[in-house]
Amino acid sequence: MRTAERAALARAVALATRTHPRVSPNPAVGCVLLRGGRIVGEGVTEPPPGRHAEVVALAAAGDAARGATAVVTLEPCAHHGRTPPCTTALLAAGVARVVIGHPDPHAVAAGGAAALTAAGVEVVGPPAPGTALRGAVAAQLEGFLTAVVAGRPHVTLKVAVTADGSVSPPPGQRWVTGPVARRAVHRWRSEVDGVLVGSGTVMADDPRLDVRDVDHEHQPAAVVLDARLQTPLQARVVRPGTVLVTVEPRRHDAAEQEQRGQRVDRLRDAGVHVLVVPAGDDGRGVALPAALAALAEAGMVSLLAEPGPTLSGALLRAGLVDRLVRHVAVHLGDTAPSALTTPPPGAWSLERSGGAGADAIVQYRALDHHPSTIPAPPPGT
Numbered sequence: 022m023r024t025a026e027r028a029a030l031a032r033a034v035a036l037a038t039r040t041h042p043r044v045s046p047n048p049a050v051g052c053v054l055l056r057g058g059r060i061v062g063e064g065v066t067e068p069p070p071g072r073h074a075e076v077v078a079l080a081a082a083g084d085a086a087r088g089a090t091a092v093v094t095l096e097p098c099a100h101h102g103r104t105p106p107c108t109t110a111l112l113a114a115g116v117a118r119v120v121i122g123h124p125d126p127h128a129v130a131a132g133g134a135a136a137l138t139a140a141g142v143e144v145v146g147p148p149a150p151g152t153a154l155r156g157a158v159a160a161q162l163e164g165f166l167t168a169v170v171a172g173r174p175h176v177t178l179k180v181a182v183t184a185d186g187s188v189s190p191p192p193g194q195r196w197v198t199g200p201v202a203r204r205a206v207h208r209w210r211s212e213v214d215g216v217l218v219g220s221g222t223v224m225a226d227d228p229r230l231d232v233r234d235v236d237h238e239h240q241p242a243a244v245v246l247d248a249r250l251q252t253p254l255q256a257r258v259v260r261p262g263t264v265l266v267t268v269e270p271r272r273h274d275a276a277e278q279e280q281r282g283q284r285v286d287r288l289r290d291a292g293v294h295v296l297v298v299p300a301g302d303d304g305r306g307v308a309l310p311a312a313l314a315a316l317a318e319a320g321m322v323s324l325l326a327e328p329g330p331t332l333s334g335a336l337l338r339a340g341l342v343d344r345l346v347r348h349v350a351v352h353l354g355d356t357a358p359s360a361l362t363t364p365p366p367g368a369w370s371l372e373r374s375g376g377a378g379a380d381a382i383v384q385y386r387a388l389d390h391h392p393s394t395i396p397a398p399p400p401g402t
């Protein structure tokens with residue numbers, strides 16, 4: 022890959038990052054067209070049913086696309102979906118060379134590189150595994166890749182703890198951490214499809230789970246796991262767009278069936294999407310793999326989980342956390358108890374750590390959950 026192409030790929034990643042996640046469940050792709058080392062067109066995926074990034078960039082370049090190099094974050098699609106194949110558009114425009122940031126793992130959409138090569142186009146990339154550029158491309162596509170490869174959304178778990186390890190705010194305070202750390206959470210919320218909690222957090226805190234206090238173009242859906250349907254109907258999350266995941270009522274209990282049916286009707290009347298999945302293995306809560314699969318099916322590729330200790334622990338034990346973010350309410354310079362800065366059991370790499378106002382943020386990535394290494398779910402799940 023040439024130097025100008027590497028720079029163009031980094032630019033395509035940056036362009037695509039800005040569109041995320043308004044195109045979910047489609048991948049937010051970036052495309053830069055180069056001719057003679059100069060950018061002649063750029064594009065990002067438009068929200069469904071809009072155009073793919075390649076088609077937007079080709080339209081921007083016009084005649085300058087003939088003989089150009091297309092630098093695309095994700096292998097161009099070769100199938101007829103909502104839009105015609107991007108490979109066809111690239112060939113029709115006379116593009117001579119295509120640089121790919123990441124292969125498409127989607128069984129239906131893959132095959133673009135082979136189709137282009139067969140048509141005489143020079144295809145280059147993706148960047149070598151382990152390089153910063155490859156990592157940046159994979160990170161930008163992590164939601165899409167996780168949804169395709171693992172059949173569930175990418176999950177970031179955020180936990181806020183006080184210096185002495187409590188998840189509850191000190192008496193008289195509403196939050197564990199200060200305004201700077203909370204703004205970081207709101208920025209994060211603005212980049213995901215859903216903000217996930219358990220019913221315990223809804224009942225204890227009545228959170229809004231929306232984006233406030235930061236510039237944003239997107240509001241994520243509030244997502245509540247609630248097997249026992251305990252979410253109060255007057256809770257702030259009971260609003261249009263919220264997703265509530267619950268379980269089937271027990272078949273032999275007609276009274277329970279009727280009571281739950283009425284509650285589900287009232288939630289649905291309030292605009293809440295109610296998804297029904299099997300109960301957890303021990304009969305408690307919802308089955309987490311099934312709940313996440315149902316959310317992916319509903320079009321969510323990325324979740325920020327902000328639950329209490331019950332659901333946090335369950336997600337970690339089930340190996341369903343891809344990124345763990347700890348907000349630790351200690352003044353920088355204080356020594357945080359090692360229990361708070363040590364990752365939980367398993368293979369984690371430290372992604373980032375630093376101050377956020379009076380608090381510290383420590384961020385880990387699950388090593389064996391890198392999008393390209395996530396194992397596919399067993400058949401039938």
Ligand SMILES: NC(=O)c1ccc[n+]([C@@H]2O[C@H](COP(=O)([O-])OP(=O)(O)OC[C@H]3O[C@@H](n4cnc5c(N)ncnc54)[C@H](OP(=O)(O)O)[C@@H]3O)[C@@H](O)[C@H]2O)c1
Nearest residue numbers: 181219220221222247248249306307328329330331332335
């Ligand atoms: N510091 C922080 O970062 C933070 C964040 C949020 C909350 N909190 C605090 O945490 C406390 C609430 O704790 P919590 O543990 O009750 O809240 P939670 O983890 O958000 O909710 C727990 C509930 O989620 C439901 N759930 C559904 N499926 C589940 C599954 N597979 N595994 C586990 N839970 C499942 C269960 O109710 P069903 O059986 O009815 O489904 C369970 O009782 C509050 O005091 C709140 O202030 C702290």
